[in-house]
Amino acid sequence: MDVKAKLENVTLVLSRPKYPGNVGSVARCARNFGIDRIMVVGSNSLDPEAMKQMSTHFAADIVEKIIYSKDLDEALSPFRHIVGTTARKGSARGPFLSPRDAAPHLAEMSANNTIAMLFGPEDAGLTNEEIRRCHTVVTIPTADAFRSLNLSHAAMILCYELFVCSAETPQAFTPAQATSRELEGMFGQIKELLLEIGFLNPENPDYWMTHLRRLLFRIRLTSREVKIIRGICRQLSWYLDQKNPDRKNA
């Protein structure tokens, strides 16, 4: 079975986890569903023994190989698809998929693309800023509007759905997506231009940028397409320079 091969491209990225036991539990979940890699961002002082107590010996090697990072941007930049899980459904945070609805697409993509499954800290979850980094935002359905899932239980559901779906999905070819670094570079360039031409309000540039990001995430851009869009932006910038020689000094 090639399930193993597919999920090798999946990394669980835990942003600012508070309790080492939860990280250990996540490692155990990961192992059960053929995922070997965990990154921890913004929490450097988690007790390894407390993690291993919950990972059990069965997943202790995953705990030992955890990659620690201080900066989320840096941590996410090599990935070609980022899935965030959130319970809070603010209007700026969606659109939201259920894990089951997201799984087929993720399973297909994971064959040829590195995927980060991103989880926020136990108490507050992912911030709006973190959610904006995600190509796909998933919400686990629960009985009540106010939900309170343990971090490792949320990870369990995501890993489980992806695993079950991967085991059923025949390998389809999905072209390599642009990396998060490529996309963020493009967004930065677009934002700068839209500020300059007065489309974005400098007081709150992220309002329309969030819509645009969402729209562009949905296209699943390839590296080449990112280059096309950046080429348009560069050309526009060049053209504005021609028309307005004082522009760069403004």
Next chain:
Amino acid sequence: MDVKAKLENVTLVLSRPKYPGNVGSVARCARNFGIDRIMVVGSNSLDPEAMKQMSTHFAADIVEKIIYSKDLDEALSPFRHIVGTTARKGSARGPFLSPRDAAPHLAEMSANNTIAMLFGPEDAGLTNEEIRRCHTVVTIPTADAFRSLNLSHAAMILCYELFVCSAETPQAFTPAQATSRELEGMFGQIKELLLEIGFLNPENPDYWMTHLRRLLFRIRLTSREVKIIRGICRQLSWYLDQKNPDRKNA
């Protein structure tokens, strides 16, 4: 929605659990999926505070209302259907269903029948004798033949599958997509601008436009999103006018 009503008939029965934290975690899972009742069989001395620490206040009342029983026969006797979960697939223990395959039947049945979902102790799981009491035996699929699931994670998957299956109603909401007319208007506007700024070759403007159209079709834009993109184009056009008053007469 009648999900709540259906799952009111479901009780999680934990046979000989060793760690109070796990029982608390199970209570939290139960609450998230609309299940309010837990029975604990053969473990009378679990520390309530340790349980509540893991249940959180969110499910503390479930912990308080746990029914303790010494005898499994007695505990199971009122239920109309018993589902056991096991990782060990001895020949005398099956036939085994996946949680997903078992869920539709259980969801349907739970409307009018009390159901016990039975879990064994953390280390050894359900005995052959306990498995024999089960109408349905479920095994959670994992990556390796040797699996090691935390008790509360196993309960999480079972509750989740039953909940999702119970909640499933034909309510697929797809937002209205932009009409072809709206899209073509947008493409025309984009093409004009890209010609003006020199991104498109006037000899063969459709070369890059075809790439862009394909890319934009893939997003399945809504009418509102078409308006956003056209607003950007209009703003850009206005800005170019400011910089180059002769533009329109050119």
